[in-house]
Amino acid sequence: MEFHRLLLWIESQPSIVIALVTFGACYLCATIVFLIARVSVSKRIADELKATTPVMLTPLSVLTGLVIAFVASRxxxxxxxxxxxxRDEVRNIEEVVTLADRLPQNVQTEIRHAIGRYLQFTREHEWSAMLASSAQMRTSIPGLTDAMATLLSFVPQNPGQQIAQQRTLVAIEQAIDARRHRILLSEASVLPMQWIVIVVLGMLMLVTVAIVHIDRPPAMAVNLFILSTALAVCLVLLLVNDRPFSAGGFEIGPESLLGQIVID
Incomplete structure (x- = not known):
């Protein structure tokens, strides 16, 4: 639970902070491994560990690479x-507003007010709930449900109004479906166990590098620095992209939806 909270805190920070924390943690781990290898390992144990060959890094690097690639692709x-x-939600909401212009003035006004309530609800309530991964599916969606009720109660007076009514209902249904997918994706993230596996494999690689160069401190330090930097870069890429609707990293903010829809 504490590890999960730590991940949430890191991922909620700006990208530069995520990078600083990640690089600092990786360099700290490399430094600890180096110091332990230099201070705690006796001459006799060092001679025994020298039998470890660099080939040991191959399976570890392959495993680590596969895990990171799998998590990154997801x-x-x-x-x-x-x-x-x-983008789909924006397109459908804009289509609703555009098609409403083909309907009588009173219906058009009610639909525009309903869409305005939906956008206000999204800005003030739903997006903050998405940031906390607590947004809920609703049977009644403020604004969109009202717009649908208005359309269903409207009796078209000519074929043009009937077509506009049908297409507007379809656009609202598609907007509701896009919203549902948006909420589901707000809960998607890398599982804590996947982070633990990546961290453990990374630590094993650092330890293996230290063992391989146990009697060559300068080579050990340089290789630990290179490997920890590579691990940090991979972790930063994962952390800044992990939660699309989070408050940190590369996030999709409410302006992506609200800033593109104009209601007169």
Missing amino acids: TWTNFDHASAVV
Whole structure:
């Protein structure tokens, strides 16, 4: 639980803070491994450990690379899907507003007011709930449900109004579906166990590098620095893209939806 809270705190920070924390943690781990290797290992144990060959790094690096690649592909896919879902929601809401212009003035006014309530609800309540991964599916969505009720109670007077009514209802249904996918994606993240696996594999690689160069401190220090930097870069890429609708890293903010819709 504490590890999960720490992850949430890190991911809620700006990208530069995430990078500083991650690089600092990786360099700290490398420094601890170096100091332990130099201080705690006796001459006799060092001679025994020298039998370890650099080939040991190959399976560790392959395993680590596969795990990071698997997690990264899922993370970036979620981010791309989140961007696409928001674009779909914007397109459908704009279509609702545009099609409402083909309906009588009183119906048009009610629909525009309903869409305004939906956007206000999204800005003031739903997006903050998404940041906390606590947004809920609703059977009644403020604004959109009202707009649908207005359309269903409207009796078209000509074929043009009937077509506009049908297409507007379809656009609202698609907007509701896009909202549902947006909420589901707000809960998507890298599982704590996946982070633990990556961290453990990274630590094993650092320890293996220290063992391989146990009798060559300068080479050990340089290789630990290089490897810890590479691990930090990978972790930063995952952390800044992990939660598409989070408050840190590369997030999709409410302006992505609200800033593109203009209601006169």
